[in-house]
Amino acid sequence: MKENYIKSILIFLLILIVVSLFIVNVTTVRAEDNKTIVDPTRTSGGFPKILDEGKWSSQLLYDTIGACYQGTIRWVLLSQPSLLGQLPGPMVQRQMVEHCFCVMDKIRKEIKLEDYRKMVFDQEWTGNIFMVKAMECVGEWQTLPSFFMKIPDNETKKENKIIIKPEESQDSPEESPDQPKEESEGSPQTIFQG
DSSP: OHHHHHHHHHHHHHHHHHHHHHHHHHHOOOOOOGGGSOOTTBOTTSOBOOSOTTSOOHHHHHHHHHHHHHHHHHHHHHHOGGGTTOOOOHHHHHHHHHHHHHHHHHHHHHSOHHHHHHHTTOHHHHHHHHHHHHHHHHHHHOOOTTTEEEEEOTTTSSOEEEEEOOOOOTTOTTSOTTSOOOOOSSOOOOOOOO
8 A cells, every 4th residue: 555655756856857848848938030920011220111012211211421521531530630539510500411411312313222232331332422423412512512612614614613611810910819810801701610
């Protein structure tokens, strides 16, 4: 009788272990690689996919305009190194963003989205296309008027040359820091200011 009692306890424990392992196996949380999960409502970067394929998403536009903005700052600093270390004022920031809108619109008009996505990681191609479109925007649409101006070529009347606006010295001996600066009657000039 004692043997039957021990056998029944062992069988009961064995059944209890098997059932508990089954329950643990069913309720266990498993880690899965996100790349193996295909979610057609999101991009590969995890952003919501709202537009149809072949459309310029806001994320792509934002990233590209941000890259253009950074490149525009470097371009302005290369042409006017004395501005290094100065924060651009709000009007200048707006001019640079509007300039990048022009560059982006020119790129979108001339380059298909699929081609742009393939080529954008080629730094040489990207630098060249942005520089060409930036020069076109400055020449055709007079973007960045605080830094560049268009001079008509009197000989041909066809080509326009873009030159860097000369900087005015901020420490000019004729002006006292207490007196306000007088603006010329031409176009008002915006400077980098914090």
